[in-house]
Amino acid sequence: MKVAVFGTKSYDKEFFKLEGINTTHELVFFESRLRVKTAQLANGFDAVCVFVNDVVDAETIGILAGFNIKVIALRCAGFNNVDLEEAEKHNIAVLRVPAYSPYAVAEHTLALILTLNRKTHKAYNRVREGNFSLDRLTGFDIHGKTVGVIGTGKIGQIFANIMKGLGCKVIGFDLYPNKDLEKSKLLKYVTLNELLEQSDIISLHCPLTPQTHHIINDHTIWRMKKGAMLINTSRGRLIDTEAAIRALAKGHLGYLGIDVYEQEEKLFFRDLSETLIRDEKMLNLMSFPNVLVTGHQAFFTDTALTQIARVTLGNLTAYENGEELVNKVGSEAIKG
Known part of the structure; x- marks a missing residue:
């Protein structure tokens, strides 16, 4: 899959490139965070990869759907920055990394x-x-x-x-x-x-x-x-x-x-x-x-960064191969 990776830092590129060697995914890294103003960057991609401070709200998802984005791959456990109901409406799978370290x-x-x-x-x-x-x-x-x-x-x-x-x-x-x-x-x-x-x-x-x-x-x-x-x-x-x-x-x-x-x-x-x-x-x-x-560094170990990259890429591979999406998160997660 061709994947637009938003909000990236040097360490994201390092670990994703290392783990991506064994996959067929084409990763393009953007320093900009995903939001309405930057969503145009996803044009021509199959999936977007986002982190905790990307804003994946209804308007952003609408733009992504217009580009035929199939997957929103979270490289984190939290999903409160994603409008899950809107993603479901557009049949966009939201996949996360439930645990890294x-x-x-x-x-x-x-x-x-x-x-x-x-x-x-x-x-x-x-x-x-x-x-x-x-x-x-x-x-x-x-x-x-x-x-x-x-x-x-x-x-x-x-x-x-x-x-x-x-x-x-x-x-x-x-x-x-x-x-x-x-x-x-x-x-x-x-x-x-x-x-x-x-x-x-x-x-x-x-x-x-x-x-x-x-x-x-x-x-x-x-x-x-x-x-x-x-x-x-x-x-x-x-x-x-x-x-x-x-x-x-x-x-x-x-x-x-x-x-x-x-x-x-x-x-x-x-x-x-x-x-x-x-x-x-x-x-x-x-x-x-x-x-x-401290600036959201609790997760920040080499073990965690390796696991984040590995699971994120594995989620994309599972989607591409039509396998069970064990790390998919739906709107039921915010209901009740």
Whole structure:
């Protein structure tokens, strides 16, 4: 298939070219993200390949359908940026990579927790400037703390296991609890309110759906323990950013670590070091000493990049050969 790969960086080209050696697909890489204004670039292709911040809305899909695009290949697990119902109307298959390295995301979650707690990023900068003072670097023992995991899929389970290994009590909330997981005694399922009220550290590992949009908001934040740590390596819109800023400003939310952000499409995956950042919410967040932001890098390991390229290309091959599309996602995924 001839595939237009949108929003590409050097690492995308490297890993896709390496994995594409064993396929017949013709890959053409575009640095531009897919959206209405750039959809014309897909003219003459059989498929488009997109990432988390491409905007594949109804209007964009209409343009793609006019070019006879057959497949939208997501090189990620999330699909909230694609109008699935519109894709179905035009008989365009939407294929995703359901898992690439859940360990990478779970491990990055731990990195955010440890960095926020022990302030290693601040100590690093101090020492490089010859400042070996320990003032304001006090942390807390993670051992013995209660960790709340919202979303107990593969990543949530791996993260729970990591925190269990550190000697934490792990509790979980999921719209669809895994009975076998609770039987294993890895964690105990509780209600969302119980999790918020009991947890010292709360980590989000659920997909973005209408039910989970802004699951962290003014109401839920103020149910948390005063001084609790909140971590999000899942989807930016799980957190109402303005509510988080209010809770930080009032001293109720003790720590915030995010690898995703509500308006990240304006910032992430771009070098803006020579640019004036005009996102007031992000600037506000970065002004707090107890906030740590990374730019959607939780997945970013060589293992994950290899798997993303391999599965994405495999999905395209399966479509081309008329095989079962095991990674197809339809509009039923957003219903209910």
